[in-house]
Amino acid sequence: MNTPMSDLIEVRGLTKSFGEHRVLKGVDFTAAAGTVTVLLGPSGSGKTTVLRSLNVLETPDAGLVRISDASIDFSDPPADKSAYRRAVKALRMRSGMVFQAHNLFPHKTVLGNLVEGPVQVQGRDPEEAMSAARELLAQVGLAGREDAYPGQLSGGQQQRVGIARALALRPEVLLLDEPTSALDPELVGEVLAVIRDLAAEGQTLVIVTHEVRFARDVADQALFLDEGVVAERGGAEVLTDPREERTRRFLQRVLDAG
Amino acid sequence: MRRPREGATGRARDASGYRIGVRASRLLLLAAACGVLLGLFGPVAEPARADSERVVRVGTEGVYPPFTYRDPDTNELTGFDVEVVRAIGEEAGWDVQFVEAPFDSLFPALDSGRLDVIANQVTINDERKARYLFSTPYTYSHGVIVTAVDTDDITTLADLKGRTAAQTASSNWAQVAKDAGAKVKYVQDFGPGVALVAQGRVDAIVNDNIAVLDYLATSGNDQVKIAGDAGDEVLEQALAFTKDEPELRDEADAAIQRLTDDGTLARISEKYFGADVTQREGSTDVAVGASDARSRWEVLQDTAWPMFRGMLKGTIPLTLVSFAAGLVIAVAAALARLSSIRPLDWLARVYISIIRGTPLLVQLFIVFFGLGQIGIKLDPFVAACIAFSLNVGGYAAEIVRASILSVPRGQYEAATSIGMDYWQSMRRIVLPQATRIAVPPLSNTLLSLIKDSALASLVLVPELFREAQITAANTFEYLPLYTMAALYYWVLCYLVSLAQGPLERRLSRHLA
Numbered sequence: 081m082n083t084p085m086s087d088l089i090e091v092r093g094l095t096k097s098f099g100e101h102r103v104l105k106g107v108d109f110t111a112a113a114g115t116v117t118v119l120l121g122p123s124g125s126g127k128t129t130v131l132r133s134l135n136v137l138e139t140p141d142a143g144l145v146r147i148s149d150a151s152i153d154f155s156d157p158p159a160d161k162s163a164y165r166r167a168v169k170a171l172r173m174r175s176g177m178v179f180q181a182h183n184l185f186p187h188k189t190v191l192g193n194l195v196e197g198p199v200q201v202q203g204r205d206p207e208e209a210m211s212a213a214r215e216l217l218a219q220v221g222l223a224g225r226e227d228a229y230p231g232q233l234s235g236g237q238q239q240r241v242g243i244a245r246a247l248a249l250r251p252e253v254l255l256l257d258e259p260t261s262a263l264d265p266e267l268v269g270e271v272l273a274v275i276r277d278l279a280a281e282g283q284t285l286v287i288v289t290h291e292v293r294f295a296r297d298v299a300d301q302a303l304f305l306d307e308g309v310v311a312e313r314g315g316a317e318v319l320t321d322p323r324e325e326r327t328r329r330f331l332q333r334v335l336d337a338g
Numbered sequence: 339m340r341r342p343r344e345g346a347t348g349r350a351r352d353a354s355g356y357r358i359g360v361r362a363s364r365l366l367l368l369a370a371a372c373g374v375l376l377g378l379f380g381p382v383a384e385p386a387r388a389d390s391e392r393v394v395r396v397g398t399e400g401v402y403p404p405f406t407y408r409d410p411d412t413n414e415l416t417g418f419d420v421e422v423v424r425a426i427g428e429e430a431g432w433d434v435q436f437v438e439a440p441f442d443s444l445f446p447a448l449d450s451g452r453l454d455v456i457a458n459q460v461t462i463n464d465e466r467k468a469r470y471l472f473s474t475p476y477t478y479s480h481g482v483i484v485t486a487v488d489t490d491d492i493t494t495l496a497d498l499k500g501r502t503a504a505q506t507a508s509s510n511w512a513q514v515a516k517d518a519g520a521k522v523k524y525v526q527d528f529g530p531g532v533a534l535v536a537q538g539r540v541d542a543i544v545n546d547n548i549a550v551l552d553y554l555a556t557s558g559n560d561q562v563k564i565a566g567d568a569g570d571e572v573l574e575q576a577l578a579f580t581k582d583e584p585e586l587r588d589e590a591d592a593a594i595q596r597l598t599d600d601g602t603l604a605r606i607s608e609k610y611f612g613a614d615v616t617q618r619e620g621s622t623d624v625a626v627g628a629s630d631a632r633s634r635w636e637v638l639q640d641t642a643w644p645m646f647r648g649m650l651k652g653t654i655p656l657t658l659v660s661f662a663a664g665l666v667i668a669v670a671a672a673l674a675r676l677s678s679i680r681p682l683d684w685l686a687r688v689y690i691s692i693i694r695g696t697p698l699l700v701q702l703f704i705v706f707f708g709l710g711q712i713g714i715k716l717d718p719f720v721a722a723c724i725a726f727s728l729n730v731g732g733y734a735a736e737i738v739r740a741s742i743l744s745v746p747r748g749q750y751e752a753a754t755s756i757g758m759d760y761w762q763s764m765r766r767i768v769l770p771q772a773t774r775i776a777v778p779p780l781s782n783t784l785l786s787l788i789k790d791s792a793l794a795s796l797v798l799v800p801e802l803f804r805e806a807q808i809t810a811a812n813t814f815e816y817l818p819l820y821t822m823a824a825l826y827y828w829v830l831c832y833l834v835s836l837a838q839g840p841l842e843r844r845l846s847r848h849l850a
Contacts, residue, residue, distance in 0.1 A: 135755055165759075173757050183752035187770050187848050197756030200766060229848040249756060 088113040088284055089134070089253060093155070094143035096129055103129050104140070105308035111301060113252075114282040118295040118319070121305035122330055127288045130305065131255050134286065135177050136168045147174035148252050173202075176246030178256040182238045184230040190217065190241050191226040194248045202249065209248070216244040220274050236267030240274055247278075254278065256287045292334050295319055304330070391433040394586070396423050397453035400438035401527060401811030404552045404610050405459050408808055410632050413644060418610045422476050423457040423577065425602055429593035438808075439798045440526060442508050443707070447798075448580060450710025455586065456578040459546065461510040470578045473590040476603060477575035478618045481514055481568030482550050484543045486535055486561060492542055493566040501541040504531035511544045514568055518544075528553065529811050536561040544568045548611060557814040572618060637813045638822060644805045649826055652719075652801025656791050659723050661784055664730025671735035672742060673764070686735065693732025699793050701725050706797040722794040730787055737779045741772035774845040781838045785831050792827070802826055 087110035094107040103126045111117045119127040132138040133145060142155040150170040158164040185193050194213035198204040217223055220240040230238055239259055246254055256275065260268040272294050279285055279298045289295055295302065295316075302318040304311045304327045312324045322328050398406040398419060406417040415436055427434035439447055447453045448470070459479075462472050485492050492498065499519030505512035507524045516522050523540055525531040528549060534540040536559060550564060579587045597603045603616040632640065674686035693701070705728075706721040716724065745768050753763035795804035806823040810816050 137751055137755060169757055169759075172755065177752075177755035179748060179752065179755075181748055183746075183748035185749065185752065185767055187774075189848075196766065197758075200762060201757035231849050245756070 086112055088148055089117075089286070090144065090146040090151070091130070091134070092144040094130065094133060094145070095141045096126075096133065096138060097141060103308055104133075104143075107143070107305070107308070107310055109301075109303055109310060109313060111253075111284065111286065113284055115300035116279045116285045116287065116298045117301045117303065118299040119286065119288045119303050119305060120290065120292070120295065120319075120330075120334075121311070125305040126308045127303075127305045128257055131257050131286060131288050134253070134255055135172055135175050137177070145171065147171060150174050173249065174251060175253040175255050176249050176251035178239070178242050178246050178254065178259050180258040180262050182230075182242040182262075184238055184241055184245070186230050189227050189229055190222065190233070193230065193241060193245050197245070197249045213244070213248055216247055217241075219277075220244045221270070234267060235263045236270045239263065239267075239271045243271075243274055243278075247283075253284045253286060256285065256289070258288050258290065260289070260291060290334055292319055292331060306330075391431055393435055394427060394432040394454045395435050395437050395452065396427075397437050397439055397444040397447055397456045398423075398458045399441050399444070399527065399811075400436075401529070401808050402441070402458065402549065403556060403811075405549065406457070407811070410637075410640060410813075413640075418477070418606060419457045419459060421606045421609075422603065423455070425597055425606065426577075426590055426593040429596055430589040432589075437798065438800075440796060441506055442526070443796065443798065445508060445578075446707040447710070448578065450707060451580075451713075451715055452710060454579070454583065455590070459549070459575045460578045461573045461575050463510050463513070466510075466578065469581070471581055471584060471587045473577040473579070473587055474594045475574035475576045475616075476594060477548075477615050478572050479546045479548055479575065479615065480570070480572050481511060481544050482547045483565045483568050484532065484535060484545065484550055484562050485541065485565040486538060487563045489541065489565065495544075495568050498542060498544075504534045504540040504543045506531070510573070511546070511568075515542075515544045518568075520544075527811055529814055529816075532557075532559070532562055532814070533816060546573075548615065553814070559814065632813065634815055634818055637809060637815050638818055641805065641809045641819060641822070644809070645802050645823060645826055648800060648802040648805040649830065652794070652799055652804070653788065653791050653830070656719065656722055656726065656794055656799065656801060657784070657788050660726035660730055660791075661787055663723065663727035664734055664783075664787075665738075665780075667727060667731030668734030668738045669769075671731060672738035675735065675739050676742060690732045690735050693729055698725070698729050698790055699796070701729055702793055702797055718794070718798040722791075722797055722799050726787060726791065726794075729790075730783060734780060734783050737776050737783065738772065741776035742768060744775050745771045774842070777838065777842055777845060781835065784834060788831055788834065789827055792823075 089109075089111040091110070092108050094104050095102070096104040103124075107126070107130055109117070119130060121127045129138055133140045134147065136145075136152070140154040144151060144153045144155070146152075150167070150173075152158075152164075152167050152171055158167055185196065188196060191210060191213055194216060195206065195209040198209040198212070199206050214223070214226065217226060220243055222237060222240055222244070225233065225237070230241065233241065239262075243254070243256075243259070259275065260271050263271065268291070272291065275285070275287070276294075276298055285298075287295070287298075296319045299316045299319060301313070302316060303313050304318060304322065304324065306326055312318055312322055312327045314323075318327065319331065322331065398415070398417075400406055400408060400415055402417070404417055405419040406415070408414065409416045415438070420436070424434060426432075437447070437453055441458060444453065444456045444458060448456055459477060460466070460472075462475065466472070483492060483495070483498070492501065495514070495518040498515060501520050502523055503512075503515040503520040504523050504525045505515050506527055512522055512524070520542070523534070525534065528543075528545060531540070531543045531545075532553060535543050542565070547564075547567075553559070554562075554564075577587075577590055579590075594603070598616065604614045607614045607616050671686045671689060674682040675690075677683050702722065702725040705725040706716065706718065709716065709721075749767055749771065750763055753767040758766065791801060792803035794801055795807060803823050806819045810819045813819070
């Protein structure tokens with residue numbers, strides 16, 4: 081690897097097909113620690129697949145994914161099954177995932193959702209995990225709701241629990257897959273506020289979003305994906321003054337719609 | 339042989355959807371765990387044989403008075419055959435152990451080595467002689483024809499031509515009726531056959547004169563009568579052994595000789611029949627007293643406790659063990675069905691298809707009688723548990739699979755994203771949610787199982803319905819006794835269904 085280690089995330093030559101359909105045709109990017117990377121693009125462009133590949137929820141056909149000191153070269157993965165599983169788990173534990181539909185565990189309380197990973201997977205002390213979870217809940221503005229079940233919360237609260245659950249594993253990178261798309265418009269603000277705070281604190285974030293105005297505020301890096309490739313990559317200026325015509329057209333469409 | 343009861347009905351529905359990748363090694367581990375579980379039900383050891391007294395397992399119906407039946411007062415097994423074989427055993431130095439079973443189950447049980455001898459008025463004929471060894475006869479009888487009291491055109495065997503006769507499949511009387519040109523309807527034992535004749539559903543029944551006289555004396559049934567003799571032939575009844583046991587037969591013959599010489603057999607016969615039916619001339623003029631003279635109400639009172647005990651010691655443990663083991667099998671089969679490993683999926687499909695495509699009664703008979711023939715001799719309770727567990731497993735597998743599929747894919751992804759492996763995701767996230775979905779249909783499975791457990795009565799398990807059958811066979815009080823049995827089942831099922839509500843509420847408490 082000749083990539084400088086200052087990049088926390090490294091993705092090279094990522095390809096993925098679903099059946100005949102080639103979703104990713106070779107995606108490359110890097111992201112430095114403490115930065116916010118925004119992935120955007122029309123639906124079907126592959127942005128969500130890129131994000132899910134970072135967590136190996138999708139298994140890429142080829143290419144390299146590295147987060148911090150954990151990496152897998154999917155072009156040449158470990159032949160031994162258990163070695164491969166260990167590598168996947170190591171990569172997964174470097175990141176936390178926030179889903180569009182939050183995917184909270186409905187049969188567990190808010191606190192139960194937060195401590196499940198730390199206690200069951202990381203083997204942390206339950207008492208310690210619970211007090212850390214309480215702090216996280218306070219951080220996302222949900223102190224006092226520890227014993228509620230997800231079904232008793234509003235959509236915005238559920239998504240903030242989803243963010244707290246991902247953070248409970250103390251990941252180096254937080255991955256957010258359209259975290260506000262499933263929310264009622266009046267609930268979007270509270271979730272974006274939490275994400276903004278995280279960015280301000282220096283948490284490394286990779287976000288798939290259609291909230292262009294929000295992205296302009298927080299993004300250190302913007303990737304515009306189209307038809308399975310990175311069509312344009314740059315700083316936040318990509319979101320205000322893109323070089324590529326198709327990026328411009330896409331932004332116009334999204335802003336008109338919003 | 340005709341059986342009135344059917345196996346479990348279809349309960350699960352099919353669902354399709356996503357597949358969860360499974361790691362072979364782990365699933366095989368689970369399969370192995372199930373294997374171990376089944377291993378707990380391994381074949382039972384042959385009864386130990388003491389040097390001094392050999393254990394001899396004697397098969398008898400227990401429902402064929404006055405030959406073999408439960409004494410209404412003591413509920414102890416008694417009757418002419420029972421006393422004769424006890425006397426023989428004492429003389430021969432056997433440790434006699436009685437095994438009660440329906441007549442049609444006795445020969446399969448003898449074949450499969452669960453019995454050493456049958457003492458049940460077994461009539462010697464050519465077919466049986468070819469397969470079994472017989473002792474010296476200890477009863478001589480002749481056949482009679484029983485008809486409804488208002489039937490006047492049947493008095494001899496020749497009149498049976500083209501008419502219907504109710505007979506036990508493996509009894510020699512079935513052959514007699516068939517040879518006479520009757521269309522034979524098969525019944526489980528003598529009592530139900532007489533009921534069919536009395537109800538006019540069948541024209542006649544051919545049976546042993548002594549058994550018929552006992553029936554008439556005990557039941558007080560005035561709707562049927564002895565219409566005539568079934569030929570002049572005197573039939574010989576003897577103990578039946580397998581061909582592998584000539585020494586046992588010889589011991590019995592020697593004992594019978596001594597008991598004849600010292601008058602013991604004659605004494606037993608006088609007690610039951612007022613004549614010595616152990617001699618060829620004795621069968622013609624017997625006087626039979628009622629073997630059971632209780633009122634209908636007394637019969638119900640006396641049977642209430644044995645049936646309750648049958649429920650506590652038979653029906654309930656059988657149901658609980660089978661359901662628990664069945665659920666373990668069901669989860670394993672459901673995961674195999676959802677596995678991305680083709681052979682596992684295929685294996686589970688075949689298993690589920692066989693279980694759902696064959697009658698429970700047939701499955702039960704294969705496990706009990708079938709396996710017994712190839713040397714896997716299981717205790718009746720264990721055999722019933724295995725058959726019922728496998729049956730529940732096959733049905734519940736589809737319920738469990740559909741329930742797992744109803745848990746959103748995102749739950750599995752969320753579990754994966756926090757680093758859980760397949761088994762952690764299943765155990766902590768997916769199965770707890772699937773359980774809530776599965777409870778209502780699984781409650782149905784449990785209720786069906788409670789009722790289906792009555793089938794175990796046919797493989798010698800002493801449970802609720804078997805107790806009802808035994809008393810009904812002796813007293814002919816079918817309607818009150820079987821209604822009482824139905825009531826017991828209904829109450830038990832009702833209590834179980836009461837528990838369903840609280841359980842569902844508890845599993846749904848997270849749903850606001």
